[in-house]
Amino acid sequence: MRPGGGISPSFVAQQRIRQLEQKLRAKEERIVVLETENALLHLKLAEFRGLIGRDTNEVAQLNFVHDKQQNLCRSTSSIIIQVYGAIQRLKRDLKNLHAFALELSRDFQHQYKNSLYQVLTAVQKIQLQNEALQTFQTKAFDLKQSLQEVNERYQQEKQKRKILHNSLIELRGNIRVHCRIRPLLPFDTAFGHSVSQDWHRKLSEKVAHATDDETVLVKCNRPGHTLINKTFQFDRVYSAAESQDAVFADVAPLLTSLLDGYNVCIMAYGQTGSGKTYTMLGPQSEDDVTLSTEDEPELGIIPRATEEVFRLISEKPPGSHWVEVSVVEVYNNEIFDLLAKDSCGRVFGVKRDVITTKEGKSDVPLLTYETVENALEFLQLVDKGLQLRVKHPTLVHAHSSRSHLVVTLTITTKAVSADSFAPLWTDEQPSQKLSKELFCTFPQQMKDDKLIFPSRASSPAQFESVEKLKHIKTKLQLVDLAGSECVGMSGVTGVALRETSFINRSLSALSDVLGAIAEQRSHIPYRNSKLTHLLQDSIGGNAKLLVMLCISPCQKYLAESLQSLGFGTRARQVQRGQVKKRNLPVSSKSK
Numbered sequence: 044m045r046p047g048g049g050i051s052p053s054f055v056a057q058q059r060i061r062q063l064e065q066k067l068r069a070k071e072e073r074i075v076v077l078e079t080e081n082a083l084l085h086l087k088l089a090e091f092r093g094l095i096g097r098d099t100n101e102v103a104q105l106n107f108v109h110d111k112q113q114n115l116c117r118s119t120s121s122i123i124i125q126v127y128g129a130i131q132r133l134k135r136d137l138k139n140l141h142a143f144a145l146e147l148s149r150d151f152q153h154q155y156k157n158s159l160y161q162v163l164t165a166v167q168k169i170q171l172q173n174e175a176l177q178t179f180q181t182k183a184f185d186l187k188q189s190l191q192e193v194n195e196r197y198q199q200e201k202q203k204r205k206i207l208h209n210s211l212i213e214l215r216g217n218i219r220v221h222c223r224i225r226p227l228l229p230f231d232t233a234f235g236h237s238v239s240q241d242w243h244r245k246l247s248e249k250v251a252h253a254t255d256d257e258t259v260l261v262k263c264n265r266p267g268h269t270l271i272n273k274t275f276q277f278d279r280v281y282s283a284a285e286s287q288d289a290v291f292a293d294v295a296p297l298l299t300s301l302l303d304g305y306n307v308c309i310m311a312y313g314q315t316g317s318g319k320t321y322t323m324l325g326p327q328s329e330d331d332v333t334l335s336t337e338d339e340p341e342l343g344i345i346p347r348a349t350e351e352v353f354r355l356i357s358e359k360p361p362g363s364h365w366v367e368v369s370v371v372e373v374y375n376n377e378i379f380d381l382l383a384k385d386s387c388g389r390v391f392g393v394k395r396d397v398i399t400t401k402e403g404k405s406d407v408p409l410l411t412y413e414t415v416e417n418a419l420e421f422l423q424l425v426d427k428g429l430q431l432r433v434k435h436p437t438l439v440h441a442h443s444s445r446s447h448l449v450v451t452l453t454i455t456t457k458a459v460s461a462d463s464f465a466p467l468w469t470d471e472q473p474s475q476k477l478s479k480e481l482f483c484t485f486p487q488q489m490k491d492d493k494l495i496f497p498s499r500a501s502s503p504a505q506f507e508s509v510e511k512l513k514h515i516k517t518k519l520q521l522v523d524l525a526g527s528e529c530v531g532m533s534g535v536t537g538v539a540l541r542e543t544s545f546i547n548r549s550l551s552a553l554s555d556v557l558g559a560i561a562e563q564r565s566h567i568p569y570r571n572s573k574l575t576h577l578l579q580d581s582i583g584g585n586a587k588l589l590v591m592l593c594i595s596p597c598q599k600y601l602a603e604s605l606q607s608l609g610f611g612t613r614a615r616q617v618q619r620g621q622v623k624k625r626n627l628p629v630s631s632k633s634k
C-alpha cells in the first residue's frame with residue numbers, strides 16, 4: 044500500500060500477477076485435468092476404436108444380412124404383389140363365380156318351378172288320360188263285343204250271300220250263254236272285183252242286231268227266199284257298242300263261285316273273225332300278240348278274270364290259296380303244252396295226252412303248271428304260250444287262230460281242321476282264321492270229306508302236318524275256241540282244210556256234249572274229242588259254264604252267225620239243275 048493510504052501500482056500489478064498466477068495455476072490444473080481427461084478419452088477412444096473395429100465387422104455382416112434381407116424383402120414383396128394380384132383375381136373370379144352360382148341357382152329354381160309345374164300338369168293330364176283310357180277301355184270292350192257280334196253276323200251274312208249268289212247263278216243256269224255282236228269292221232266290206240256293187244252293198248249290210256239285253260234279231264234275207272226275221276234269246280246280249288268292261292261285268296260273278304268251290308269255264312264260240320280272241324284276250328296287233336296291261340279298257344276276259352281272281356284271293360287269309368297256270372292249245376285234235384320248256388328254258392309246244400283219272404276227272408299227265416303270284420306274272424306266261432299258238436290267214440282275216448286255246452288257272456285252297464278255330468275272331472292265329480274262313484267257304488266239303496279232325500292240333504307241327512294233308516282244287520278254264528266256219532267262207536285248202544275239218548269236228552263234239560247234258564243222257568261223250576275231254580271237269584253237272592257267242596253282224600256271214608246262234612240255243616237248253624260243288628279234295632301232286 045502506498046503511504047498516504049493509496050494502493051500502489053505495483054501492488055495492483057502484483058495483485059494482478061497473483062490473480063493471473065492463480066488463474067494460470069487453475070488453468071494448468073485444468074489442463075492437467077483436461078489432459079487426464081484427454082488421456083482417459085484417448086483410452087476410451089482406443090477402446091472405442093477397438094469396439095468400432097469389431098462393430099464394423101458386425102456392421103458388414105449386418106449389412107450383408109441387411110442386403111440379403113432387403114433382397115428377400117424385395118422378392119417377397121414382388122411375390123406378395125403377385126400373390127396379391129392373384130388374390131385380387133381370385134377374388135374377382137370368386138365374385139363372378141358367386142354371381143354365376145347365384146344366377147345358376149336362380150335359373151335352377153326357375154326351371155325347377157317350371158318342371159314341377161310341368162310334372163304337375165303332366166300328372167294331371169295322365170290322370171285325365173287314365174280316366175279317358177278307362178272310358179276308352181270300357182268303350183273298346185263294348186266295341187269288341189259288338190265287333191264280335193258284327194263279325195258273327197258278317198259270317199252269317201257271308202254264308203247267306205254265298206247261298207244267294209249261288210242260287211242266283213243257278214237260277215241263271217249252270218250253263219249260261221251270252222251273245223256279243225261285234226261292230227262292222229273294214230274286212231267285212233272287202234270283196235274281190237268279181238262281186239258286183241249291188242252284191243257288195245247287200246253282203247256288207249248289217250243283219251244281226253241286239254234288240255235288247257237278251258235278244259238278237261237276225262234278218263235272214265237269203266237269195267231266193269223271203270225275208271225272215273229270226274230272234275234268239277240268251278242270258279245276255281251285247282250290242283256292237285258295248286265295251287270290254289260291260290262284258291266282263293257279267294262274267295265277274297262267276298269268279299266268286301270259283302272261290303266258293305265251283306269249277307268254272309268261260310269259252311268264246313263263234314266263226315272266224317267274229318271277235319272271240321278280242322273278247323277273251325283283247326285286241327292283238329299284226330305282229331305282236333303281247334297282252335298289254337297299258338291298254339286296260341281294251342283288255343279281254345282272260346286278263347281281267349285273272350286280276351279279279353287275285354283280288355278275291357287277296358281278301359282271303361294270306362297263304363291260304365295259290366294259283367297255278369297251264370296253257371294248252373288243241374290243234375288238229377292233239378293237245379300241245381304251250382308252257383313246256385326245253386333244256387335251255389325256251390318254251391315250245393309239246394304234245395300231251397288227256398286221260399280220265401280213277402276219280403273220273405280229266406287230267407293231262409306231265410302238263411306244265413307254273414305257279415303265279417299275280418296277274419302280271421300270269422299275263423307274261425300266257426304271252427309266251429300265245430307266241431306258239433297256231434295262226435293262219437283265212438279269207439276272213441289274216442290272223443285266224445287255228446287251234447283252241449285253253450288257259451287253266453288251278454286254285455288250290457288249303458284245307459285244315461275246322462275245329463281248330465277259337466270262338467273269337469280276335470287273338471286268333473292266322474291258321475285259325477284260315478280254318479274258319481275255309482269252314483265258311485267250304486262247310487259241306489269239310490264235313491263231307493271228313494276234314495273236321497277229331498281233336499284240335501295240339502302243336503304247330505301237328506297243325507302243320509294237318510294243314511299239309513288236304514287241299515281243295517278248283518279250276519277256271521278260259522277258252523278261246525278256234526273259229527267255227529263253213530269251209531267255203533274260210534277259203535282254205537290242203538293243210539288248212541284239214542285244220543278246219545278238225546276244228547269243226549271238235550266243235551261238233553262240244554255241241555254233242557252239251558246236247559247229251561241237256562237230254563240228261565247217262566253217257567256224256569266227253570271223250571269224242573280232246574277238246575271236250577280236256578274240258579270235262581268244267582262243263583257238265585258240277586261246274587258253271589259261260590259260253591260267249593261271238594257274232595259277225597253282216598249279211599256276208601249270215602250262215603255262220605245262224606250256226607253259232609243255233610249252237611248257243613242248244614247249249615242254253617241244257618237243263619238247269621243244281622250244281623254240286625267240288626267235294627273231293629285232291630292231293631297237291633295230282634295235276
Ligand SMILES: Nc1ncnc2c1ncn2[C@@H]1O[C@H](COP(=O)(O)OP(=O)(O)OP(=O)(O)O)[C@@H](O)[C@H]1O
Pocket residue numbers: 224225226228283313314315316317318319320321322326327440442443444445524525526527593
Ligand atoms: N267288239 C269288237 N270291237 C272292235 N274290234 C273287234 C271286236 N271284235 C273283234 N274285233 C276285231 O276283229 C278282228 C277279228 O277278231 P278276232 O281275232 O277276235 O276274231 P276271232 O273270232 O278270234 O277269229 P279267229 O277264230 O279266226 O281267230 C280283230 O282285228 C279284232 O280286233
